[in-house]
Structures are given as C-alpha cells and as structure tokens.
Amino acid sequence: xxxxxxxxSQVPVFEEAPVELRCNYSSSVSVYLFWYVxxxxxxxxxxxxxxxxxxxxKGINGFEAEFNKSQTSFHLRKPSVHxxxxxxxxxxxxxxxxxxxxxxxxxxxxxxxx
Amino acid sequence: ETGVTQSPTHLIxxxxxxxxxxxxxxxxxxxxxxxxxxLGQGPQFIFQYYREEENGRGNFPPxxxxxxxxxYSSELNVNALELDDSALYLCASSPGGAQGNTEAFFGQGxxxxxx
Numbered sequence: 001x002x003x004x005x006x007x008x009s010q011v012p013v014f015e016e017a018p019v020e021l022r023c024n025y026s027s028s029v030s031v032y033l034f035w036y037v038x039x040x041x042x043x044x045x046x047x048x049x050x051x052x053x054x055x056x057x058k059g060i061n062g063f064e065a066e067f068n069k070s071q072t073s074f075h076l077r078k079p080s081v082h083x084x085x086x087x088x089x090x091x092x093x094x095x096x097x098x099x100x101x102x103x104x105x106x107x108x109x110x111x112x113x114x
Numbered sequence: 115e116t117g118v119t120q121s122p123t124h125l126i127x128x129x130x131x132x133x134x135x136x137x138x139x140x141x142x143x144x145x146x147x148x149x150x151x152x153l154g155q156g157p158q159f160i161f162q163y164y165r166e167e168e169n170g171r172g173n174f175p176p177x178x179x180x181x182x183x184x185x186y187s188s189e190l191n192v193n194a195l196e197l198d199d200s201a202l203y204l205c206a207s208s209p210g211g212a213q214g215n216t217e218a219f220f221g222q223g224x225x226x227x228x229x
Contacts, residue, residue: 004156036220043118043204043220044157090156099170100145100208100218104156
C-alpha cells in the first residue's frame with residue numbers, strides 16, 4: 001500500500017518570501033508523484049507531476065518540486081509567493097502501471113500574508 | 115472543451131436516506147474516479163470506472179456504489195446515509211489507459227451534509 005505524509009498542516013508566510021511545502025511518501029513499488037492545489041470552494045488543480053527523468057519538475061504559477069528517491073520526498077517550492085497563492089496544497093502518488101487511483105496526503109494550508 | 119461538471123453542488127440529506135451524485139467527465143476521457151474529502155482531510159479514493167467497468171475500489175462499504183454510462187458520465191450512489199458521510203465528494207476524469215501517469219481533472223465537488 002502507498003501512503004503520503006505532509007509534514008506541515010499549516011504554513012504562514014509573508015508575501016514575496018520563499019516557501020517550501022514538504023511531502024514524504026511510502027511505497028513498496030514505483031510511483032508517480034503529483035502536487036495539486038485547492039482554492040476555497042473549488043476542486044483540485046494539478047500544479048506539477050513527476051513521471052520520470054529530471055528530478056526537478058517545474059509546474060504552473062512558478063512552483064517547482066524536486067524528487068528525492070533516497071529520501072522518498074517530493075517537496076514543493078516557490079521562490080516568491082503572492083497573496084493569490086493562499087490555498088490548500090495536496091501531495092499525491094499513483095502506482096506506476098496501475099490504475100489512475102491517487103493516494104493523497106492530508107494537505108498543507110498555505111496562507112500568504114501582506 | 116468542457117471540463118468536469120458535478121451536480122448538485124450542495125445537498126442536505128437525513129440519516130438513513132439514499133443519495134445520487136452525478137458527474138460529467140471531460141470530453142475524450144473514459145476514466146472516472148470518485149473521492150471523498152472530509153473536512154480538514156485529503157481526498158480518499160472511493161472507486162474508479164474505466165469504460166463502464168469498475169476498475170478499483172478503496173476502503174468503502176458496499177453501500178457506496180457507482181455506475182458509468184456509455185457517454186462516460188458517472189453516478190455515485192450512497193445508501194443508508196450516516197452522519198460521517200458528510201463530506202465533499204469529488205469526481206475526477208482522465209484519459210485513461212490505466213497507467214497511473216495521466217492527469218486527473220477534478221470537478222468542483224458536491225458538498226453533502228447528512229443531518
């Protein structure tokens with residue numbers, strides 16, 4: 001079975017500061033990795049995904065994430081956040097060669113303050 | 115190209131009742147997955163349909179059932195509602211292929227409240 005741990009439930013930062021949202025996963029088989037964002041009263045939107053190749057993945061809205069296989073981590077980063085980045089962020093995995101089932105972490109609430 | 119649409123957006127039901135939630139998948143997508151998101155939690159996988167057949171199920175009791183139609187739209191049915199079924203129910207569609215590497219597109223969800 002797969003599991004995803006998001007180490008911080010809430011992350012408050014000031015506008016234009018850098019941010020890192022941490023994600024660790026556990027799986028006995030190879031997985032694909034995803035970060036989704038959820039704005040209030042909305043569904044989830046894909047920020048970025050790691051399938052293979054370069055371990056540094058760039059996504060939408062200036063976000064990037066780095067896959068570290070030895071540490072089973074997939075941390076999300078942004079060098080300078082905006083007020084509009086305030087949202088809930090979810091890390092998720094799916095099994096390679098499996099179905100499209102996603103296993104999500106509990107989420108990290110990012111609050112960007114002026 | 116239309117996105118994933120879910121109906122209704124909000125619903126209030128009484129414990130013991132039955133409910134049907136609906137999802138129209140994105141054009142060209144043959145795979146639909148349903149997730150339950152309780153307050154303050156991440157989405158939990160309920161089940162998935164691929165070309166009208168169930169293609170995986172999470173740890174949910176049999177009173178959670180589903181259906182996928184020839185046009186790939188889908189329904190989620192929940193019988194004998196319990197208070198703990200109160201949650202946001204999310205539908206996601208994807209192009210399929212059952213490889214786990216395609217993007218899932220989510221609808222805005224149905225907020226179910228059981229009283």
